[in-house]
Amino acid sequence: MSAGGGRSAGAEAAVRAAAAGLVAAFAAHDTGRYFAAFAEDATFVFPTQPGILADRAAYETAWRAWEADGFxxxxxxxxxxxxxxxxxxxxxxxxxxxxxxxxxxxADGEELRERETVVFRRSPDGRWLVVHEHLSPEP
Structure with missing residues (x-):
């Protein structure tokens, strides 16, 4: 779904492509590519975190702690x-x-079923970067 005509249709396609790259990097546990999809000032709300992660650096710190625990x-x-x-x-x-x-x-892992809202902003260089991510458990 998109608002508007041709220009927003092009933006919609670009956002879908950016999201597909984000998901592919996450699925591959490719942290370099994954975190490059976020703006430095992005914020994050996750059901496992007590508060908002205020920027990408805070999320990267949390991620490294999770990895240290075997994530x-x-x-x-x-x-x-x-x-x-x-x-x-x-x-x-x-x-x-x-x-x-x-x-x-x-080693087999567990499956999480969640809903997610992701806000993208086009950067000055034309890339669509995530500026906010909110995950919640699927009801």
């Missing part, structure tokens, strides 16, 4: 993706996320 992404799939271009250079993506994670010695 590893094994797979990630999404569906029911909707994109709404809400203003020039600003879009909101929602989707359902299925993630298989290994934690500690659980």
């Amino acid at each position: 590893r992404v094994l797979d990630c799939r999404t569906d029911d993706t909707e994109v709404r271009v809400v203003a020039e250079g600003l879009a909101v993506l929602t989707h359902r996320v299925r993630t298989r994670l290994a934690v500690k010695d659980d």
Whole structure:
């Protein structure tokens, strides 16, 4: 779904491509590529965190702590993706996320079923970067 005509249709396609790259990097546990998809000032709300992670650096710090505890992404799939271009250079993506994670010695991992809202902003160089991510358990 998108608001407007041709220009927003192009923005919608670009946001979908940026989101696909983000999910692929996450699914591969490719932290360099994954974190490059976020603006430095991005904020994060996760059900496992007591508060808001105020920027990308805070998320990277949390991620490294999770990895030290044996966290590893094994797979990630999404569906029911909707994109709404809400203003020039600003879009909101929602989707359902299925993630298989290994934690500690659980090589087979566990599956998380979540809903996610991701806000993208087009950067001056034209890339669509995540500026806010909010995950919640799927009801």
